[in-house]
Amino acid sequence: MATDTRTAEELKAAVIAGDTTITASQIEKARQTEEFAELQAQAAKAQAHRDRVADFEADVAAFKADYADLAGADLSELRDLYEDAVVIIAELHAKVKDRVAEQQQIVARADSLGIRGRDLGVSTGRLIDDTQGEWSRIAVRPEDVDGIGDEAKRGFVPNAGARATIHALHSDERVEDMREINRSSYVQGTGRELLEALIARRNA
Numbered sequence: 001m002a003t004d005t006r007t008a009e010e011l012k013a014a015v016i017a018g019d020t021t022i023t024a025s026q027i028e029k030a031r032q033t034e035e036f037a038e039l040q041a042q043a044a045k046a047q048a049h050r051d052r053v054a055d056f057e058a059d060v061a062a063f064k065a066d067y068a069d070l071a072g073a074d075l076s077e078l079r080d081l082y083e084d085a086v087v088i089i090a091e092l093h094a095k096v097k098d099r100v101a102e103q104q105q106i107v108a109r110a111d112s113l114g115i116r117g118r119d120l121g122v123s124t125g126r127l128i129d130d131t132q133g134e135w136s137r138i139a140v141r142p143e144d145v146d147g148i149g150d151e152a153k154r155g156f157v158p159n160a161g162a163r164a165t166i167h168a169l170h171s172d173e174r175v176e177d178m179r180e181i182n183r184s185s186y187v188q189g190t191g192r193e194l195l196e197a198l199i200a201r202r203n204a
């Protein structure tokens with residue numbers, strides 16, 4: 001015999017409609033079954049809520065532990081490196097300033113003597129006007145130092161064309177690095193790769 005799956009309300013409606021085969025116990029059983037099913041659904045929701053609360057509390061506890069580790073971490077090494085960088089860059093700025101003053105003096109002397117770039121085998125025009133020959137390789141500019149942060153992060157300072165800038169503060173080896181970057185189809189990756197090679201050389 002098939003189980004009657006009608007709800008209590010459906011059974012009541014059937015009785016009212018004239019079905020004399022339905023008993024009071026059937027209606028009561030259907031009502032109890034419905035109430036128990038509702039209780040089970042509520043219990044499942046309550047358990048799911050408790051699970052979410054427990055998971056959240058575990059996540060919060062883990063976060064607090066990680067935060068405490070982060071907050072309590074020793075920053076002395078980073079701070080020492082930062083101060084070292086500040087001192088080195090300050091020294092670099094000072095020496096660049098001295099170098100630029102020397103360059104200005106030599107250019108002024110060249111102008112007063114009427115010496116042109118070609119007289120020194122540099123190029124034509126005023127000594128300082130040459131941007132392709134020897135002068136561009138030896139003339140230091142204050143702005144060359146300004147890009148040091150970019151070069152330390154990406155391996156090069158991008159010019160207006162997003163290619164690597166070459167200046168007098170680059171060693172011959174770094175000049176070749178910059179040229180390799182500019183020949184590369186993946187400028188960012190090559191720049192970083194060559195920066196890592198520089199760091200390895202300097203730390204060797």
